[in-house]
Amino acid sequence: MILRRISSALKRQDWATVFIEFVLVIAGVLIALQVNNWNETRGDRELERDILERLHTEITEREIAHTRDALSEERRRHMLYNVRLVLAGQQDPRPFTPEECLAIAQSDTPLLPSVDLPILEEVIATGRLDLIRSTELRRAVSELHRVQAAREVDFETYLADGVNLVRRYPNLLPFRLTPIDNPNDEDGFSPAHPCDAATMMADASFINDFGENVSSYAGGGNMIRRNSVVLKELHDAVDRELDISHTSGDAQ
Numbered sequence: 001m002i003l004r005r006i007s008s009a010l011k012r013q014d015w016a017t018v019f020i021e022f023v024l025v026i027a028g029v030l031i032a033l034q035v036n037n038w039n040e041t042r043g044d045r046e047l048e049r050d051i052l053e054r055l056h057t058e059i060t061e062r063e064i065a066h067t068r069d070a071l072s073e074e075r076r077r078h079m080l081y082n083v084r085l086v087l088a089g090q091q092d093p094r095p096f097t098p099e100e101c102l103a104i105a106q107s108d109t110p111l112l113p114s115v116d117l118p119i120l121e122e123v124i125a126t127g128r129l130d131l132i133r134s135t136e137l138r139r140a141v142s143e144l145h146r147v148q149a150a151r152e153v154d155f156e157t158y159l160a161d162g163v164n165l166v167r168r169y170p171n172l173l174p175f176r177l178t179p180i181d182n183p184n185d186e187d188g189f190s191p192a193h194p195c196d197a198a199t200m201m202a203d204a205s206f207i208n209d210f211g212e213n214v215s216s217y218a219g220g221g222n223m224i225r226r227n228s229v230v231l232k233e234l235h236d237a238v239d240r241e242l243d244i245s246h247t248s249g250d251a252q
Helices: 004-014 015-086 098-105 117-125 137-160 197-202 204-240
Strands: 177-178 189-192
Touching: 015 098, 015 117, 015 197, 015 204, 098 189, 117 137, 137 204, 197 204
Parallel strands: none
Antiparallel strands: 177 189
């Protein structure tokens, strides 16, 4: 219709009509583009909101799990420190508890709780990080992604460098099963490695290998503290974007 009017106006050399029709065409295109841009922007904002809400849910759950795992790691780490003092002759010899013997047996595998967030991995993998407008929040997301990647590298390094004391010293850390009262356990038994401090102290090679394991294990505490800080910074940034305020004692 418009093209016919413009063609007719050109034949009549009605330049005013031609000009008006061209203006109408251009205005229509611009309006259509603007409406499309509005729709895209609205869609992006809705998607951004969805990402932030999912991120808040996941980071809250991760913080709870990370705190629980960090407490377990700290307990084992300090247990290993105390055992090392005995084996190194810095404290009087004493019998080790079953829990301490198990910690010795597992000293080559440090507990390094993960800080992975599925929504974060998804956003980065699909290139949608730019949907998050906050520069502070994007920086916090990138930092968490960086520390998670570093955690994976460090964990593999610890596994490669750690000495499996159970395999190398089976006579000092024999494998046993001990019954446990846990309805969620499938067979009702838990691995155990009974040990004797005096026998261990008489084996210099064992003490050296155990000492190396503890030194490597000690680095896990620094990583966990760093990850806790990064998780909190990201949580705080998400709270600000979603206008969420937590009072003392509230669930996050």
